[in-house]
Amino acid sequence: MLYVNVNNSMYTPDKPLIIQSDGSVLLEVLSGVYEEARDAILPFAELIKSPEYVHTYRITPLSLWNAAAIGIRHDEVIENLQKYARYEIPPTVRSRIGDAFERWDAVRLYRHDAQTLRVEVRSENLLSQLTAKREIAPIIVDHGVSGGFLIPSGIRGRFKHMLIKMGYPVHDLVGYDRGDDLAIELLGQTLSGQVFSLRPYQVEAADNYWAGGSPRGGQGIVVLPCGAGKTVVGMAVMAMARTHTLILCTNVSAVHQWMGELQDKTTMTKDDLGEYTGGRKEIRPVTVTTYQMLTFRKSKDGPFEHMNLMMARNWGLIIYDEVHVVPAPVFRATTELQAKRRLGLTATLIREDGLEQDTFSLVGPKCYDVPWKELEQKGYIAEAVCCEVRVPLPPEKAPEYVHASEKIQFRIASENTNKEHVLKNLLQKHADEPVLIIGQYLSQLKKISYALKAPMITGSTANARRDVLYESFRRGEIPVLVVSKVANFAIDLPDASVAIQVSGTFGSRQEEAQRLGRILRPKERVSTFYTLVTKETSEEIFAHKRQVFLAEQGYKYRIEEWSLDDINP
């Protein structure tokens, strides 16, 4: 067993990196060389959390393979770590880095002929290991190739998936089907007449992905924070590929958003765009659908009725929006689509289900990442402040709360009537700003909606009605919009600069990120996210989880306390 020995001779206190024995890397933000160090490690380490003083990155085999995929060498990784490391690099980390690089590019995949692909294996030893594997032996069609073997081209995805499970990422140099041609270009100004152009980082992201149209590019994931314009990067890639495109989104609102954006910023007309959802089943040169549609089946064991959509046309490009939530059945379908160019868009590579490997092998390696703080500094995304307002429970409710069950206690705390007073106060404070009020309990939201004379969107609100309300909100005709949990995903409210959460449990990390993403669109003023919490109740536990999450994301977090005297002066 190896134990970390912090070697005093290696101790350099002015350096900002601390490399932990589990492969995580702590980066001190207030160091004079913070930005240099961040840029040095970003290509091979994933950002896990970024609170105020120390950011945490993690070096994993996947993060190293992502780095290797863009041409970073083993010695560069070690050199960059050493250059900024305060203590010696733990030997376990060194060996893990070495091992990951050893495995990268150990197996390459080339086109042999129309029916077969050539697998090239770097060492004889590995070749004999692979050919002896129970899963691989049956798919080999010809052993007689020097330093490798041949496999049928139809199992390209399956083979890559099998190998990554064995710890070997396949370097796929087969290339892609062209797909049917599509004349698409980005516009210089939007439909509303505003000047439109790609931001520098969007250009860089699209270029990195496309790699001049060579087999080196054409598969990969662009990681950008919420509000940074991932959709625009998708459109830029479409304009480079100029081919029929299938776009997969998380829900119908997102489908509409994509379609709206395509019409707004590209030469695509309504006739070029197909919506494949519960309401409409259009397949057109650019078709936008949801993961839910693809994974729909009538019974638990029945077939996925719409999955053949992925094969239905000669798509040249498939875009996976929010790729970190792609459901497992879609991965299965994707294994058969390795001849298509694939672009993943996401704010984080971390999946709650741990299927990061599938994302890597079936969609592609990370090809672009930019720290959100950098975008915030440059004004591309809004600066956000989170504020927890602690509100006391009315004294008459305290005995009821004390003797109630845990579930009821949470509800009593959530529906604390004193919150309404605080809410009004906050609305006065932000009178000239568009405000979104989010809550969990419909009765509470209805009451607030009635009291504020603000429209409300719930799960039962029809899609058409939702779109109308969203549009009015965007235009500023409605200053306050009350939304239930349904508002958490992929709605686009460009002018919302204040969100007030009056109730709700802590959802998943993605859910919280999405919720905050609603107020991060670029604006001139600072965005604020309020959470109203009943003081000294179980609601504080959920609020604390959210607080930790938001602090981890690097948002400034403030806590305000209201007393009964403040509420009833």
Add this chain to the structure above:
Amino acid sequence: MTSTHDLISSIPSYMIPIISARILGDAADQRVLAEGLSDTDRLETVIAALTDKQRDLLLNLYELGEYIGWEVLGRTLGCPPDELRTDLEELGLKGLVFQGGLSGRDPVILLPSLASLMESMKAGYFSAVGDIIWEEEKKPSLWGHITMVNALLVGRIRCKAGIEPFKKGWEYLDEKLSPVLDVRKIYGELVDLSCLRERNGIVTPVARAIAGLAMEGDARYNLWRFCQSCRPYPGLDHQVFITIGERGIKREFLARCLTLWIMSRDETIEGGRPVIESLLDLWLDLGVLQRDITGGWIRFAVPAIKALRTGRTDAAPHSYSEEAIIQPTMEILVPMDFDTVDLLNVGEIADLVQADVMSIYRITRESVFRALQEGWSVEKIMGFLERISRHTLPENVRMNISGWSRLHSEAHIIKGTFLVLSGEKAAIPKGLEEVLPGIFRIPERCEEEIASFLEKKGVMIRSTEGAREMDYDVDWGKALPLRGPQRATARISQKEGVYPFGMVMPLPYGPRREMLFEEALNEGKTLIIFYPRQGYGEMQARKISPLFIFRRGGMPFMEAYCEDTGEGEVFDISKVRALFRQQ
């Protein structure tokens, strides 16, 4: 043996002229022989003429002490017995090495007058500490021990008899600590230091002992480990102490001396050198010893030698340069080079998440409750966090701690009768009679039930009985100051006398013995034999010329002319003890 004169006085008087003639060239009396053997000029000349191997052998003998048992010699020097015997015989014939008896396997004695020359030879292996450039003194860290205590505070692991954790307990400790710590070793040391106790089947850190460990550990831990590591070889700590003293010593020579020392005292050790080498490495790591920049020289670190001599350990000056980082995520990032007392305090107010190069602790509601239970106040917690934090304490951290402190309820159980409750909103089991505001009567034998109910509701129970063990201090043992072992007063029996090694030849048994005398008879040689007076009394040397060998009752006898008595006498060959080897 204190002097050469004492040694010479142990040689039978009748042997003095013979031996002196052999070594000095002239037959002399006891005084002249002693003076001749002690003559420094003669000794220097003799030693200068020796081979390196012989000089090494002399030095080894000097290190091994005054009397060296034959079996000790064979074991420690590790060379074949015949080769060793030959080397010793050569030294014996020069009057440098003696043997205390006639059997040929008696203790070996180095000429006492050699001491000053041996010291001169040894001097080449020592140096004044000021003449050498030393590496920086290593400072042992109690970081691992305190971190494990902090893990145990959160984990509350169950244990078997002997404070041996169950498998799950080890798994928990491994998960929290194993990337950076040797979990089992540190756990064992905490137990040895009386810092852990078993309480109701749970491994419980002993508060006072742990506090003592954190406060004194910097100064005492390395010395404690040094003495612990010497335990398997009683007296080794003292031997190291006297061998090095306040000088610098060549590592190679120190290792050789200590190897001879442990091997001469423990017959079970085979190949003592690796043991000593690993101990030297350990003591260097602990900072008890210090090496020079080339790695060839060693000395005692100044605080260590002072403590070993006086028994007093000066508290190490505060040398921790690192501060903690407190994040808005409620995490405290604590580097390894962090004050141990502060680290212990961090463990009281925050839960250890993961020990590593930078350990991660998290302030939680439960950890704040625990700290309040241990006597911290909100003000103290804030003050402490502000002091250790490199940056401004995040506002949300401050607000959370003060918010949680308000949620903290305390209950006092007045055993057998009343529940005294502070904090308004704590849930009270229904049906309890409130005898005064906040004071409830508990039905007979229901204390535990109510206590467990309150605990489930998150109310801390402050028992009237002392929950914390305050009676035990850290057990550093009684190792300081170092005292040498009591000197053994046993002296080797000198009934048979002392002789230069190899000058006296023990006689073989059986026909070979008879043949030696037959050869002398045939060649007309004069022999000096060692023979008991009148066949059974004390041993005496007799100069004889064999005349006739015969058997009586199957036993060999010899008629010989004895020059000492001037008469013919009959000797029982089987009783002849040894022969003086003639030139």
